[in-house]
Amino acid sequence: MRLYSTLSKKLEELSPSDGTVRMYVCGPTVYDLIHIGNARPFIVFDALRRVLEAQGLRVIHVQNVTDVDDKIIRRAQEEGRDPAELALHYTQEYFADLERLGVRPPTYSPPATAFIPKMVEFIQGLLKKGHAYVVDGDVYFSVRTYPGYGELSGRTVEEQLAGARVEVDERKRDPLDFALWKGAKPGEPHWPSPWGPGRPGWHTECVVMSLYLLGETLDIHAGGNDLVFPHHENERAQAESLTGKTFVKIWLHNGMLTVRGEKMAKSLGNFYYARDVVRLFGTEAVRYFYLSRHWRKPLDFSFEALEEAKAAVGRVYNFLAEAGRVPGEAQPQDPGFAAYLADAEQRFWAELEDDFNTPGALAVLQDVIGEAYKRGDPGALRMAGDKVRCLARPLGLFQGEGSAAELGKLSEELLDLIVDLRAQLRQERNFALADKIREKLASLGVELRDGPEGTRWILRS
């Protein structure tokens, strides 16, 4: 698979030598529920992981949980809660939300607080090598000691100084230097260190966990493009300063979710909690919404857009329900149809191979559906249904039942009975009552379809 890397600004071939992809995705800071914008990288990179696995690769997917940082401390103080308790609470909610979003749990979800001794060790290593310095209880990274600084975000050290909008802490040797360790202020959570009680800086948390769990060189490091600078730039500087090796082979940065063109952000107040959106539109509509736009581009959120995604998902399930009614042994009449499907399958994978083009891949699926309908052939329908289900699996889409299988035998027979009775009413031209039955059943999620060969029923979600 070729993926566009932020560092090289080119498509890079993902080719792990040992068949194992080491992938680190920046996870949430657990001071609140995640909003639907936060969910984009989780959904997209989970889908990427599944696709890679479907191609026979092993993926170690690490997605951290930042459970100590300024925002958590501030929020805890505002609410009069214990920071650790608050973080634990939102950690649990985060996992619950991942499930709602249909995101598989990452291979590892390390909480930062579990790695603090490792972080202290790491900072000591940087100090020993002369890349860091201590200023009364704080430790700073010395940016000037790492020549590659700025390569990832594409800005030179000078450019950054020119554009600096932050007040410079005069205790730092250089305005660009950033904190590796923050000495604890009164009332803040703290851990012991050679420089006094304190806690690690955010950038240090992520590098240490990624290096410790995945080794010195990762295949993929991913996150939102708002993390390129300073977060990922700083991670890279620390890691490569210490190990002297390439930290990450491919940097992936997803585009932002916007609202009316503006980034969705807690600070702007223009956000919706992920769980609320899922409740309103369903897991699959949310996933489809994300996957129908290329992962690197900005994506505009609106209820209309989600409705549209829901309609598109509904069309696929309609198709799957129709295909599911055909007996498994039915064969397509057109012998060329199997070849068409084989070609579609190739196109599907080719789209994903090319910078994980999920919109392109989804379009192939829709094309298969249209083509199968057009044949008007039960065998083709059946075969296409199986193919669509199979291909959509690594995207985490269209695996639901959506058919009679969920119902027990009794319910099926009851439904058949009702349909029979209604057929008699229709024969007697008692359409008023027949329609009433149809409406009532519809409101229960059972849809009736009258055709020349009788009435069929279909379950709708």
Add this chain to the structure above:
RNA sequence: GGCGGCGUAGCCAAGCGGUUAAGGCGAGGGACUGCAAAUCCCUUAUUCCCCGGUUCGAAUCCGGGCGCCGCCUCCA
């Protein structure tokens, strides 16, 4: 101000040097139906923000505009 990205039909969205410019949503017309639903057929971009240039050939490359957005501070 610096760095980066985006602008394709009513809407969403692929395409990134030669295709009839994918696909979805929506809309209109037709078939099917007692009426529906679902489905099928047809229609809905001679054109890709604008202006130049390169090329036999450009939505795709180059230059210049215009508009929108992101990062430069915590941020997925």
